[in-house]
Amino acid sequence: MTAPISERLADVEQARESGRRKMDWAAQHMPICDALASEFEAEQPFEGERIGMAMHVEAKTAILAEILAAGGAEVAITGCNPLSTHDDVSAALDAVDGVTSYAERGVDDEAYYAAIEAVIDHEPTITVDDGMDLVAAIHEDYPELIDTIVGGAEETTTGVHRLRAMDEDGQLDYPVFAVNDTPMKRLFDNVHGTGESSLASIAMTTNLSWAGKTVVVAGYGHCGKGVAKKASGQNADVVVTEVEPRRALEAHMEGYDVLPMAEAAAEGDVFITTTGNRDVIVEEHFERMQDGVLLANAGHFDVEIDLDALSDLAVDSYEARDGVQAYEMADGRRLNVLAEGRLVNLATPIALGHPVEVMDQSFGIQAVVVRELVENGDAYEAGVHDVPDRLDKEVAEIKLDAEGVEFDGLTETQAEYMDSWQHGT
Amino acid sequence: MTAPISERLADVEQARESGRRKMDWAAQHMPICDALASEFEAEQPFEGERIGMAMHVEAKTAILAEILAAGGAEVAITGCNPLSTHDDVSAALDAVDGVTSYAERGVDDEAYYAAIEAVIDHEPTITVDDGMDLVAAIHEDYPELIDTIVGGAEETTTGVHRLRAMDEDGQLDYPVFAVNDTPMKRLFDNVHGTGESSLASIAMTTNLSWAGKTVVVAGYGHCGKGVAKKASGQNADVVVTEVEPRRALEAHMEGYDVLPMAEAAAEGDVFITTTGNRDVIVEEHFERMQDGVLLANAGHFDVEIDLDALSDLAVDSYEARDGVQAYEMADGRRLNVLAEGRLVNLATPIALGHPVEVMDQSFGIQAVVVRELVENGDAYEAGVHDVPDRLDKEVAEIKLDAEGVEFDGLTETQAEYMDSWQHGT
Amino acid sequence: MTAPISERLADVEQARESGRRKMDWAAQHMPICDALASEFEAEQPFEGERIGMAMHVEAKTAILAEILAAGGAEVAITGCNPLSTHDDVSAALDAVDGVTSYAERGVDDEAYYAAIEAVIDHEPTITVDDGMDLVAAIHEDYPELIDTIVGGAEETTTGVHRLRAMDEDGQLDYPVFAVNDTPMKRLFDNVHGTGESSLASIAMTTNLSWAGKTVVVAGYGHCGKGVAKKASGQNADVVVTEVEPRRALEAHMEGYDVLPMAEAAAEGDVFITTTGNRDVIVEEHFERMQDGVLLANAGHFDVEIDLDALSDLAVDSYEARDGVQAYEMADGRRLNVLAEGRLVNLATPIALGHPVEVMDQSFGIQAVVVRELVENGDAYEAGVHDVPDRLDKEVAEIKLDAEGVEFDGLTETQAEYMDSWQHGT
């Protein structure tokens, strides 16, 4: 039987202190979770609930677990990836009243799944997933628990994708909220979070400057818009590539150059892919690039830059800096790939993932979704559900309030006017 | 019986020359219509069709009529507002092969409706409206024509709104496309068109500068985003007011100050309303404003600024400049209202409405929608229809092509990848 | 003998009312002059002085004359260009206590110079010029007055240039301040004033949009920087041409494309010259331009675009719109020149010149310079003088104060620290 992390670490006191400090830093910059913590402490909405979580156990997620526990829940948590756990945070979290943490960094497959089972052993009434590990394990191995489960919440694109497939096959037996798909997450995560953290990671990994650089942004969806806007805000000359004509036109009307990648390849100093598609930068593009270019991916998977083709073209390849692999072409040009083509804001040696504030927004939605399940769980049938708009709005309001931003309400006359207008007379 | 404009003007030759010159200027900056003109001339898609139009007869609209005629249609057109007709353009249009124009500026109600009847007398097979005058007249007075009508297109928010009401009541007897609602129109008209033309109209009406001014933008929808972005791009310090928390948060995260109007009122130098709602700036706000502020409306109707209340508060009121009415308060403060609170990019003495390029996009959609009716009219039932996405995309592609902007296509592998991803496995 | 304007106008009462209204509008947006007016009224610094002015007699200048009179001066004013006078403003100004205005629009050369003589007849002790007409006339024809003249102030680049030439030749017999050369004027006039008013004039003259346009800015000095920044702020894609490598590099590092004009000519949609040099756009460039381009000048003289060469190339030329002359090439391309190549923010039919706030800054310096002459005139020898830095700063402080902007002062410790640092130990 897997024991909580606290029973496994050599110097648990020191780990707890270090983990607590990380959590404190995060909490200090998570105003939404902070406000919800106050509400939850006062109202104890989760009294009697058991919440099972499988998420990246680092400082920001730990705050989510902590505020759920503060609301009266018994929380059991483990990692959703054996490499993303911070043992010190796991230990600090395990020391929080009402929380048991099983997450440990670097465990093997067997131990990883044993920890998931340890969480399930708590017989959760609510699941919170980042990649649907809990939902999958429960449906496969513990179907008897489903009757007492109120519902779940899923953080990621991939998890939601897989859940929808289950749902379509009639295999999803309790309601799960698609936290990933909310406006609050898409507009802010993608535009500001991805944009800022990708650029900062690139700058600090390479010691290079943006001013006067030609930055080619592949894809002009939310992520691409964020990267383009932030790069332009550092005085880069932005080139956009797109496959959808209206997005291409949007980029053109914004004042950016729009080019096919085959032409952009010859002009760019830095290339950042954000398409969510594969094979965005391939052999014919590598062949036209200038010496010294940087290639980075800010899209979800590491398939946007065709590294196999690049390897084949290269006569030599070596680590040019930490987090930068240089591929030397036969003609002497060096193409520099960051973070092996994986998410550049997450996978360079110094990368820290999304900014704290962005995760605060995402976890704020997680928290109110869990509260919704407790309060109105009966209203939701088994299957994938969009987060109700009012909850998304509520989190926006909490954030505005926490930042001291006031805004207007509709008067009765105005509400009527809008109503009459939208619904006809 | 109403005669074409050419038979009514004193110096028709001179009018035609002047009107033609205006049309040439517009055409020179309408690349989408220009490209469609070439296609239509070559393929004659409208051979045998009679197109009835009731729109503002000025240079830009005239180009739409002209390219429809170039495609083989017999076009009959009149105004949709007696004050918006340019007689010279009407005359020049009437001289175009295949076009008869009945529009004349300043006619009385009787003559206005007689001109609409003159258009209907051509027994149109397709109607193109700006405010649904033709659709209404045909349904009320010429129902016998409906059988031979393939369909219609409507340009405006108001027209679409009224058509949807008719449709809901089961009173709309042929298909009409809601051109107003397309992405191409909303994204570009509203963000770039309204933003740029409102600011230029304000600057040239007042001889004032933006740099260092506090500009309060009421509403952060598409129009508000455009106005805020363009004002910020002129080095104004932008304050946003909103009633929807996520939009308020979007504005805050963009770096703008977000305030309730009651506070913004005391800080602003210029106020621009874009909410589409009423009573956005009212008595309590007027009372807090500084001496010399400018008040302008870029939303649809003149109800956003409560001019009645302002009049009541004022001890004096006079025209401070052409297009600027000053209201003097008892304490000596002067609040300056532009264009009587009507659309500031249309209603100041020097205002020109939307930029030519924006109308090119809108009329490009009109033109392909008319072509769609000819080619696939049978596929559409009576009622209001969204413009098919492929047509919206087509216009984007034509524009990009006309501007010499190339962009990428999906490879087969990429299309499969996206497909597999979006629809599950 | 030339009589004041009031004695020459038919309906002087109506003119005065109209002119007064224009002056009120200007005054409302001239916080610096407004603040100085209060100071001058209270302290009467100009008691006993006679101030002769030759400037554009329109609303903004009238405010300068008015506040000098409010400070106790006897002011006599006439125009510095027969076409720039607003008769109504001239009449309203003539009605101000202590001011006599001789300016009248459209007078012939004889009457123009007679009006200057009428001003000189007041035996001014201080001269305020826009083009050095008064200085020149006094030195040539009334040298006997020079003994009692304390000094003068000159507004323009051209005037200062000519005064410096006089000075070098030992021909300038009293001190004149080069108001044109102050930091306050160069930084704000040129960057914000020229940039904003040029773009607004172009937009409202052509009914065209900036978004997505390629705007070629010739010259990257203060004016060019302003035009580029403001155009970029309207979502244009800016291309800069330069002859000085560091400015070219500045533009490149800002994120703009930098190209030789020969290449930029083929890419631009709009061309705006700001170089202060001649022959910036010439035959070889016209030959490469696209159909429909706009050509405008925001530099001082109309020699930047070679209109003679353009005329020679053209097979036809006609007024395409008010303020726009189209030149048609043999291959059908139409190149559109705005305002005949003269200052586009001043010379299109709807142009209004610099924004009011910009002139407020400029005239604020004029006013404190006149006060300086009264207070410390003895300290200045005959010749051209830079405006003392402390006066330039004072005007900045007045503006900040008037706008309610507070800022920090140096503590004693800080002042010592800076001092020790700058002067060595």
Add this chain to the structure above:
Amino acid sequence: MTAPISERLADVEQARESGRRKMDWAAQHMPICDALASEFEAEQPFEGERIGMAMHVEAKTAILAEILAAGGAEVAITGCNPLSTHDDVSAALDAVDGVTSYAERGVDDEAYYAAIEAVIDHEPTITVDDGMDLVAAIHEDYPELIDTIVGGAEETTTGVHRLRAMDEDGQLDYPVFAVNDTPMKRLFDNVHGTGESSLASIAMTTNLSWAGKTVVVAGYGHCGKGVAKKASGQNADVVVTEVEPRRALEAHMEGYDVLPMAEAAAEGDVFITTTGNRDVIVEEHFERMQDGVLLANAGHFDVEIDLDALSDLAVDSYEARDGVQAYEMADGRRLNVLAEGRLVNLATPIALGHPVEVMDQSFGIQAVVVRELVENGDAYEAGVHDVPDRLDKEVAEIKLDAEGVEFDGLTETQAEYMDSWQHGT
């Protein structure tokens, strides 16, 4: 006698390989030095010269040493700070033909000065300093060398400051160029280099986001303008504090809020000092700050934030993250100081100093200044000299050329026109 680094390292081969890789990365992004390397290799301008250098021995500086050696010089180099040397780079540099490197990290004072003497032992004909260590040591201890020294170059503000003091006292016996003061250095280093690297360092040290943050920038000189512009480009809401009214007005007209620090203190989320002065943020400001604020310095010395006062106010202080010291106030607020108030782009654990391209510009000037001394050294008297404008321009031209940016030249007619204009007729 101090031996070259190669004779002191344990595994010199491995060190050389590692150092060479770092140098290659830098060289790949130093187009100016790369272009000069080609010129120097071809023309051997430094044949017969001995160049002594005391600079930070890391990758970027190593490239400067290498290209001087490539031009025929015998180069001897040591560090200008015992903690900034990278031993691997020192070893790789020592392996370069014509270069001897004595720099070693972490040596004690005695060894540090012995290394400087080792450099002087080469009897340099030219000195290149970063902090004037060589100039000082030669003047004090080896005055007999001065006769054969052609001249020197100094990189830093502090060094130039001290040299000017020596010069004023008549104690500087050979010409030294103030490389620090060139336009190329001030405009680009400060605006783009400091701005970008400070923000990236803060973001990656804290894992926080800029969007929606209120960023208080103290000082609006070149550095402050850069920080403000770049922060605004990441969607921060920028507040500027200033003591000079024209700079305050510039910031206000740019659209930023301008406030006294006493008010800004209560509004800011992040504070970045760039004033070059002391005591910019002091006790009264700490008292008003919100919980969780970040305090960082991007000015030269660590005296801008009064850490002593902060320590006195704090009831607790601890390392909140690597590079972040939290000071806890009695009321629970936590103020977070980055990098102990030292240069935030240099002194956080992950900071990398100025971007490579910025140092390329600076070292490009160093290189042409050394060439100037060889070619025209006789023309310069003993004392501090500004870098001749033509050299500054030359480096701008080299950079533009290396980046493939072409720009215009003046025609003869244009040159004459400008000349006539500037010098009068």
